[in-house]
Amino acid sequence: MDKKMKSLQLRHVDAGSCNACEQELTALLGKDYDVSRYGIEFVASPRHADALIVTGSVSDTMKPALVRVFEAVSTPKGLIVIGDCALGCGVDRRAYASHGGVQHVVQPDLSVAGCPPTPQEIVKRLQEYMDKHTTV
Amino acid sequence: MMTEISLYDAHDPWVTINAMHRQQGDELLALTGFRDQKIKAHWLLADGSIAREQVRCSSDRFMTLTTILPEVAWDEREIYDLFGYTPIAHPDLRPLLRTQRWPDDFYPLRAAMPDRPLWRDGEPDQAMKVVQGEGIVIMKVGPTHAGIIESGHFVFSVMGENILCLDAHLFQKHRGIEALLQGKSFPAIQPMIARLCGSDSVSHQYNLLQSIEQVTDRHVSEVVQYRRILVAESERILSHLNDLAQIPAGVGFAVAHQKGLALKELWQRGMAVIFGHRFLFDAMYGEVFTQEDKLHFLSLITSFEALWAKWVKLTEKNVAFHDRMRGVGKVTRQDAKQLGAVGVARRATGEKSDMRKYMPLYQVVDFTVATALGGDVEARFQVRLLEVESSLSILRQTLARMGDPSKEEPFVVPSDLTGETVTFSESPHGLNVHVIQWLDGKIDRYHIRSGSYRNWPVLAKAVEGNVVADFPLINKSFELCYSCTDR
Numbered sequence: 001m002d003k004k005m006k007s008l009q010l011r012h013v014d015a016g017s018c019n020a021c022e023q024e025l026t027a028l029l030g031k032d033y034d035v036s037r038y039g040i041e042f043v044a045s046p047r048h049a050d051a052l053i054v055t056g057s058v059s060d061t062m063k064p065a066l067v068r069v070f071e072a073v074s075t076p077k078g079l080i081v082i083g084d085c086a087l088g089c090g091v092d093r094r095a096y097a098s099h100g101g102v103q104h105v106v107q108p109d110l111s112v113a114g115c116p117p118t119p120q121e122i123v124k125r126l127q128e129y130m131d132k133h134t135t136v
Numbered sequence: 137m138m139t140e141i142s143l144y145d146a147h148d149p150w151v152t153i154n155a156m157h158r159q160q161g162d163e164l165l166a167l168t169g170f171r172d173q174k175i176k177a178h179w180l181l182a183d184g185s186i187a188r189e190q191v192r193c194s195s196d197r198f199m200t201l202t203t204i205l206p207e208v209a210w211d212e213r214e215i216y217d218l219f220g221y222t223p224i225a226h227p228d229l230r231p232l233l234r235t236q237r238w239p240d241d242f243y244p245l246r247a248a249m250p251d252r253p254l255w256r257d258g259e260p261d262q263a264m265k266v267v268q269g270e271g272i273v274i275m276k277v278g279p280t281h282a283g284i285i286e287s288g289h290f291v292f293s294v295m296g297e298n299i300l301c302l303d304a305h306l307f308q309k310h311r312g313i314e315a316l317l318q319g320k321s322f323p324a325i326q327p328m329i330a331r332l333c334g335s336d337s338v339s340h341q342y343n344l345l346q347s348i349e350q351v352t353d354r355h356v357s358e359v360v361q362y363r364r365i366l367v368a369e370s371e372r373i374l375s376h377l378n379d380l381a382q383i384p385a386g387v388g389f390a391v392a393h394q395k396g397l398a399l400k401e402l403w404q405r406g407m408a409v410i411f412g413h414r415f416l417f418d419a420m421y422g423e424v425f426t427q428e429d430k431l432h433f434l435s436l437i438t439s440f441e442a443l444w445a446k447w448v449k450l451t452e453k454n455v456a457f458h459d460r461m462r463g464v465g466k467v468t469r470q471d472a473k474q475l476g477a478v479g480v481a482r483r484a485t486g487e488k489s490d491m492r493k494y495m496p497l498y499q500v501v502d503f504t505v506a507t508a509l510g511g512d513v514e515a516r517f518q519v520r521l522l523e524v525e526s527s528l529s530i531l532r533q534t535l536a537r538m539g540d541p542s543k544e545e546p547f548v549v550p551s552d553l554t555g556e557t558v559t560f561s562e563s564p565h566g567l568n569v570h571v572i573q574w575l576d577g578k579i580d581r582y583h584i585r586s587g588s589y590r591n592w593p594v595l596a597k598a599v600e601g602n603v604v605a606d607f608p609l610i611n612k613s614f615e616l617c618y619s620c621t622d623r
């Protein structure tokens with residue numbers, strides 16, 4: 001029988017952010033947010049991950065790496081994008097070496113808007129994601 | 137690309153004039169390429185004035201300065217990549233930002249508004265610099281990493297556990313922001329400049345403001361100036377707190393890491409209340425500061441200081457922590473000078489170099505430039521500690537002097553705005569410079585040389601001879617930004 005996800009292991013890829021989105025993701029690990037109590041963890045390898053969590057509008061140089069890391073996550077897998085840049089509405093989306101958002105490279109399952117989104121917002125959306133998805 | 141070392145001409149006037157500035161002890165602000173074949177070097181002189189030297193390329197070529205000024209090695213490679221102007225006799229002209237995916241004839245900054253090119257398929261691999269020999273292993277890391285870290289690719293030549301050489305391939309996140317700014321107006325670029333970098337945003341915002349005020353001769357009231365000091369020092373504290381929290385993580389001192397993150401969180405929540413943003417994005421552009429803001433700020437400082445004092449004690453009394461930092465990732469004073477180190481990295485070698493001393497904004501407050509000796513991880517940690525405290529004191533001084541808010545005249549940028557400025561500030565990561573050309577109210581050229589950009593080659597030098605396992609620690613002690621380096 002399918003069950004709700006009890007844990008969510010994430011691998012992070014920065015595809016061209018300004019680093020504030022990263023800092024908010026790091027804040028999730030601090031004691032004020034402490035996402036480990038909800039079973040959310042950042043893991044070292046895409047092979048260990050349930051989903052990829054991506055920031056930045058995707059620079060051309062990062063594009064092949066992003067695709068490869070996503071391929072390395074085993075199925076079923078998710079793609080979560082954090083911040084306006086990754087969502088395709090960031091300030092640098094029209095720059096010549098920006099692909100203007102993750103959706104032009106791989107399709108996201110969850111998008112958290114904001115510049116950067118607050119840690120509260122990210123936690124809330126990740127929990128909703130876990131509620132909606134099932135483990136096999 | 138073969139370098140033509142034999143073509144080097146030490147008597148080229150472009151070389152001699154810049155060599156003279158270096159000998160005089162002037163500070164290089166930026167080396168900037170322009171569409172009209174010009175290259176300009178801006179120097180900050182001891183009296184605070186700025187000298188501008190320039191050369192016109194002949195058939196897309198100019199004499200390299202890297203031989204006399206190793207700190208411009210990257211700037212010249214960047215000019216070569218983006219404009220196609222060749223620095224003659226540059227000792228290492230491998231592509232810096234270009235990758236094999238770029239079309240051959242694509243030189244984005246040659247055009248006023250470059251289109252997106254048709255990228256080639258394939259990997260963006262670039263030529264590596266490695267040490268060869270028996271027993272030497274090449275270790276490649278990145279561009280993506282095993283934690284929440286910005287993307288960068290590092291090529292280590294390692295013998296046993298020791299790093300012989302680090303070739304840092306940054307610019308993985310190059311988006312082409314300088315070109316994106318071209319043709320845009322002041323209001324249009326404000327959010328872009330604020331988002332160049334999450335850790336030095338305010339400093340970038342301030343450089344833009346200074347430019348517009350220099351060209352239009354606008355003077356802002358004293359209250360607004362004080363407010364700017366508040367925003368700038370708030371950012372210094374925020375950014376230093378982040379970096380200070382990361383250093384203990386590099387040696388597994390989890391309590392100090394966690395409590396450091398909590399201090400940062402406390403500060404960020406305060407920033408959101410007072411200035412409307414957890415990273416102070418767009419905060420420097422604002423001009424309103426109410427009596428209520430002042431009270432909020434004073435109570436934030438008071439609650440922060442109590443926890444801060446405990447944290448400092450926690451790290452001070454941990455002998456093992458200091459032992460792990462001491463002697464690791466050492467930068468000598470001479471290397472710091474040669475490679476153009478700025479900010480904390482430079483002050484940690486004992487040099488009293490702080491751009492705030494040249495900024496008119498800071499003439500109204502009292503502070504001493506923090507330095508430490510040793511040039512190692514411990515010294516960089518120490519300088520940041522001292523700077524958080526001096527920034528707190530600057531905040532208190534400023535709040536005490538701040539009069540009632542005044543009503544600023546609404547500022548309209550003249551549509552014929554034209555001129556060239558070189559503006560700088562001391563960002564949390566060191567000297568940050570913007571070279572800006574306005575033409576008829578729009579950006580004609582915008583060059584950003586951030587503190588992190590200058591310090592990356594210094595970091596590469598600092599890790600030489602250290603064990604691989606200490607790379608994360610050394611890296612965190614610089615905590616450089618990739619975003620405003622890569623742009």
Ligand code: SF4
Pocket residue numbers: 016017018019020021055056082083084085086090091114115116117331334
């Ligand atoms: S969404 Fe905002 S905070 Fe996030 S990377 Fe983009 S500019 Fe930075």
